[in-house]
Amino acid sequence: MSQKISIIIPVYNLEEYIAKCLDSVIKQTYTNLEIIIIDNNSSDNTLEICKKYAQKDKRIKIFSQPIKGASNARNLGLENATGDYIGFVDGDDYIDENMYQLMVDALTEFNTDFVICNAYIITPKETKVRIQFNQEKVGKVLTGNDIFENIFSKSGVIWNTLTRRKTIEDLMFAANIGYGEDQLFLFESLKRIQTAVILDKPLYYYLCSREGSVVFSKPNKDSLGFLVVTDEVTNFLLENNLAASAISRAVTSALEILQKFTINYDNPYFEEHLNKIKLLFKKFTLSNSITFFKDKSYSFKKKIIYWVLKISPRLLLFLRTIYKSIKK
Numbered sequence: 319m320s321q322k323i324s325i326i327i328p329v330y331n332l333e334e335y336i337a338k339c340l341d342s343v344i345k346q347t348y349t350n351l352e353i354i355i356i357d358n359n360s361s362d363n364t365l366e367i368c369k370k371y372a373q374k375d376k377r378i379k380i381f382s383q384p385i386k387g388a389s390n391a392r393n394l395g396l397e398n399a400t401g402d403y404i405g406f407v408d409g410d411d412y413i414d415e416n417m418y419q420l421m422v423d424a425l426t427e428f429n430t431d432f433v434i435c436n437a438y439i440i441t442p443k444e445t446k447v448r449i450q451f452n453q454e455k456v457g458k459v460l461t462g463n464d465i466f467e468n469i470f471s472k473s474g475v476i477w478n479t480l481t482r483r484k485t486i487e488d489l490m491f492a493a494n495i496g497y498g499e500d501q502l503f504l505f506e507s508l509k510r511i512q513t514a515v516i517l518d519k520p521l522y523y524y525l526c527s528r529e530g531s532v533v534f535s536k537p538n539k540d541s542l543g544f545l546v547v548t549d550e551v552t553n554f555l556l557e558n559n560l561a562a563s564a565i566s567r568a569v570t571s572a573l574e575i576l577q578k579f580t581i582n583y584d585n586p587y588f589e590e591h592l593n594k595i596k597l598l599f600k601k602f603t604l605s606n607s608i609t610f611f612k613d614k615s616y617s618f619k620k621k622i623i624y625w626v627l628k629i630s631p632r633l634l635l636f637l638r639t640i641y642k643s644i645k646k
Contacts, residue, residue, distance in 0.1 A: 320350045323418055323480065324401030328383075328391035329409035330358035333367060335525070340371045342412035342523075344378075348419035352401050353378045355409075356391035364409075389491035389499045396490065399483065406477045410525050417521035421480045424517050428459050431482045431511040434469055437522035447520050449473055452615040456518045463560055465514045468615075470551075471563035474501035474570065478522040485510050498544030501571070505551045538587060541575055545594045548572075552598065561606040562613040568598055569624050572631065579635060595631040602628065 325343060329336055343353055355378060357365045365380075372378040381398060383391045392406065403425070407413060417435065424433045437448040455468040477500075486507050491499045508514070548571040555564035572595045579588060602610075607628070611621055626634045 320348075321402040321422065322350045322352055322400070323348070323403045323405055323422070324352040324354060324395075324399035324483070325405045325407055325418075326354045326356065326392055326395030326399065327407050327409050328356045328358060328388045328395070329360060329364050329368065330386065330391075331360050331362045331364055332409045333360075333363040335410040336364055336367050337371075339407065339409050339412050340368070340378075342415065343407060344371070344375050345415050346413075346418050347416050348422055351377050351418070352399065354395045354398055355380045356383050356395050357381070358383050358386045358388075358391050387493065387496060389493045389495060392499075392503075393490045393493065402483055403480050404483050404486065405480045407522075408477055408524075411477065412523045414521040414523075418480070420517060420519065420521065424457075424515050425480065425482070428513070428515045430459060430513040430515045431485045432479065432507070432514040433517055434473065434479045434514070435517040435522060436520040437478045437524050438520045440523055440525045448478075448524065450617065451516050451518050453518070456516045458515065460514045460516070461512065463558065465508050465511070466555060466558070466560050467563045468516065469514060470505060470508055470555075471560075471566040474498075474504060474567065476500050476504050476507070477524070479504070479507075481507055481511070485512075495543050495547060496540035498540075498547045498571075501544070501551065502547045505554075536578065536585065541578065542587060542590060542594065544571065545575060545591070545598065549594075549598055552601070556601070556606070561602070561609040562616065565602055565606060565610040565624055566616055566620065568602075569620055569627065572598065572627055573623065576631060576635060576638070592631045595627065599624075599628050599631075 355368050357368065357380065368380055372380055381394055383394050405418065421433045421435060436451065438445050439448050449472045451472060452468050455464065460468055489506055489510065491503050495502060548568060552564040552568050555567065575591055575595065610616065610624065623634065626637065
């Protein structure tokens with residue numbers, strides 16, 4: 319009998335998106351699925367829509383989580399998962415019909431604990447591939463530092479992954495983190511696994527422009543917490559002689575935060591965010607920087623952004639403002 323996959327889907331007020339998401343999951347060519355939906359006390363028709371799908375497909379299990387937050391919802395999903403593998407899908411996204419078949423095939427072929435696929439980013443203006451993986455490492459078994467160098471330095475999310483459940487049975491999402499919990503969970507997962515493989519084909523469709531999305535929320539204490547998590551994981555990477563990976567992860571996280579601001583942003587957390595980013599980049603030594611610049615797996619653009627961030631996050635905001643003005 320084929321291995322069972324538990325797919326955990328947290329939902330909150332997603333009545334416009336959840337049907338497309340669930341259609342893409344139940345129509346998977348890989349059918350041995352346990353679809354766990356965690357409703358975060360939705361006030362729209364999300365729960366009713368999910369219940370209608372559950373009536374048609376017995377693989378769907380619905381749980382209610384009165385405490386809001388993706389971390390609490392995913393933890394409830396993990397507690398109730400019985401599959402051999404664990405996967406995550408966000409309720410406003412959707413997936414390729416062959417996603418889990420191809421991922422299971424990779425897990426079986428390489429006898430590995432973990433597989434990550436690429437994804438499409440969907441915006442109102444364009445659709446583009448999310449990650450530029452090192453092609454020399456695609457389709458090969460990764461171990462040790464290679465896992466962090468080629469996976470964690472490129473991605474800080476868990477919705478495009480599939481993990482052997484027994485390797486993360488004791489792992490939960492940090493409920494006190496409202497933004498960036500993906501990054502920390504992925505980081506802790508990769509510390510537990512022995513082997514991993516990259517499936518470069520984009521199989522996940524990530525809708526990044528939805529109103530109310532955490533990524534595009536206003537800067538607050540949660541986004542400050544995201545930088546604290548980034549600081550913790552970069553310390554680990556530096557301690558394990560993974561300077562290039564640490565810098566890459568820091569650049570990606572800083573850009574995600576800075577996109578929330580303009581140069582004269584009127585927000586009580588503005589200066590605190592800039593100071594945390596400044597301290598984050600201050601820790602990287604000249605030797606760390608040289609290691610990063612010599613690494614050919616990182617783009618020239620990312621290296622220039624690192625150099626500017628090293629000088630001043632405020633300078634990057636200023637240059638970004640000029641660039642956007644010219645582009646208009």
